[in-house]
Amino acid sequence: MPLMQHAPSQPRCRKVRPMVVMRMSSWQQLWIGLCAILLAQSIPAQNYQGRELVKATLLTDTSAIVPGKAFTAGLLLRMAPGWHTYWKFSGDAGLPTEIKWNLPPGWKVGEIQWPIPLKTNDPGDIQTYGYQDEVLLIQQITPPAKIDISPVKLSAEANWLVCEKICIPGGANLALELPTASSAGAATAAGSATADPKNTDLFARYRRLLPQNFPGAKTADATWSRVDPELRLKIVNEDLANYPIVDFYPLPQGNTIVGHPSVESRKANEIVFRIPIESPDKNLSAMPGLVVFSKFPNGNDRAAWQLGTPAIAVAQAAQPSRGIVTFLLFGFVGGFILNLMPCVLPVISLKIFGFIQQAGQSRQKIFRSGLAFTAGIFAWFLALALLLIALKAGGRDVTWGGFQFTNAYFVLGLSVIVLVFALNLFGVFEISLPQSMTRGLLASSERKDNLGSFFQGVFATVLATPCTAPFLGTALGFAFTQSVPVILSMFVAIAAGMSAPYFLLSAQPAWLRFLPPPGPWMVHVKQFMGFLLLATLLFLLYVLGAQRGLDGAIWASCFLLIVAIACWMKGAFIVPTASATKQTISVVIMLALVAASGFYFIGDKFYSSKIDPAASNAPGDWQPFTPERLQSERDQGRAVFIDFTAAWCLTCKFNEKSVLESGAVREAFQRHGVVKLKADWTNGDPVITKLLQQFGRPGVPLYVLYPGKSEEPIVFPELLTKSILLDKLETITPAVASQ
């Protein structure tokens, strides 16, 4: 008998089962204990005053177990007329049904898949969500690849609260035995069992009642807003008009207390819900739940979309609750650290040389030069801040770092700048501002110097911008969710951090004493810095390769070669000693070369270089991330780890090499059965951008672990360490492993 379901034969125990806990004396407890032992196999029915209130049965959709092949189990609760059990969120009263599986080691069980519940209104404005008559709570069970025994006994303890006018807790220890089969439809020699579909109609009926994933941006749109003390949810979809009843069933997380959702307004293809929040969750900006459609209230045709995987709601909770001052401090420190980034160091070293050479000059002059450099840094950051604020006001998705770096042409432009600057450091050519510009505008040489300092400041910052230092990511992520003054102060903090060393040095030239005196060594350091820039260039080419493939990187390099030749021509032929004709011809050739190669290599070849999406996807045992994939893995109760990364993100690469791909971590992922998804943001995939924003992050890296049963995703720091990751991985064991 595959299904063990004994009718209870001990009437006295049955009487005790729907226990009235009040004044339970010790002999009663003993009785219950004794009954529990006697009925350990199965107590399928709950009786109350001689009536059977709930009959519980454990079912599977297969007649036999195939090792390694997931199947579906269901807890079928049949309630007496008028009595109901509860949904995952029970509403104003009641309790959700619980199922605790007791499976052999190596077996895994997914989360309960709850059919769309019925909504009940009781006197006194009491709203509850539950099931009447019958419900099947579905769970996926994955057996290990090797099963030694047949038949296998699967047991579970179910606990529920069943209510009519009064509520009575009930429970049952259920078990079922299934033979094992080698494969679907094939009999094993030992058991001669075949794995055939079972209870097909019942499972199909309840699968139809499961909520669907939200259809996604193409067909429907969900927008959350906060109008204190409520959340507003706007759903836009063409089919809404076909359903007279559209409702929102909330799934509050954590300590959030939700009031009764109601319809604020409704148009042909648009509905707005008001969802009152009664707990003081200031940061809550969204809530998971179901958008339920039907022709009639609680109609059997009801269908639902599952909205806002917990990620959305928890994104707020995951946001650090540090104060603005802390974030401004982060911004300052981050700005300071930018100076040490290899892409910025060369510019910076030039500035220091400037100081060394100026050491003998007047304090005022040095101070003005330092001030100009600082102004250049501030000018760029503020310009960027204003641009981002404008974009944000225009409703555009704004992110940091990748905001520039996900654009291949930005990377190409940066490559050109880096190369030209490197050649300049090597001494291939000198940069001189055109005569026409310097005349009138810059009468004195000091004015010219100061303008130079200003542009050096701008230049240093342009190069620094994409180097999102670890501190900068968090600080800017915070800033983007804030008001305009906060965004501005954040950028000011970063600019201040970055310019602090020069500003202080120029204000206190006495400190220059600690630097060595000027000499030929400076030329050598300058040239060496050129190589640092070439290293930066290699990195940029690698990014271009990741964005546009090997061909794209080669075509970009061809263009860079021509640019280099043009620079050499500038240094060789466009010099004051050359005749005007010679200079003019050189300029024409230079421009022609650059224009022609730009047109051919970039406008044509580079433009049409595309990367094969299949080839670019996740190496090794990492799977490419999609929201659907995440949802389906989570629905099946698996733990999921997501690595948000990009080819141009050095921090990401470092974390992957030193932590994610390390032996201990790989082993831990495997042991806990964690599904590893890689979200590649190299090209600024908008789907990934949206998810990053939900986590309050302006860019990559981001590491998120969705533990199996727990609703809340765990967000890891940008600088990942093995110990943090391993610690958190250990905590998910009980959620997914067999229990």
Next chain:
Amino acid sequence: MKTKLLLTAIAAFIGSALYAADVPPVGSAAPEFSAPDANGKTHSLSEYKGKYVVLEWFNPECPFVKKHYGSDNMQKLQREYTGKGVVWLTIDSNAPGTEGNLTPEQAQKVMASWKTKQTALLLDPESNVAKLYGAKNTPDMVVISPEGKIVYEGAIDSKASPNPADIPSSTNYVKAALDESLAGKPVSNAQTKPYGCSVKYKSS
């Protein structure tokens, strides 16, 4: 097993049929009310001004209420805090004809057999007090400061279950709120989601 209390309808109380008030938020003034206790003596909130007052919504038939009385958990709290000068008002707001509604005699009987230790068990069969406070559950707990402000509302403890075995491992929010208040500190967890049966309002 103790026989279940039989219930009959009685409505010796006239009140206005206010409907389904929102929950007054934590920090707001506790709405004034008055109701008779099991001995017929009327209690009003205003007469306890200057003292901490606990409101506890009650239904002797509800398994969640039984969880806390069957384990002596509720009586212990009542004993401890009434001993510290706190006024503890247990309120039965279940409408006549519903499970849990109590006549004065039945109320006295429950108090005696369960050895309850509250200041008074108030009978509110028109659910007027429940409506004023937006009470939806039994048990549903409210703590009112001597100044008449609500300082806590919500569940009795952190584990929403009818199982008394969960009590030792739960955080008792009412105890925490009272301890903090009595020590002159603000209540750190001032609002939680109450759990339990529904208050049985009269069908309209």
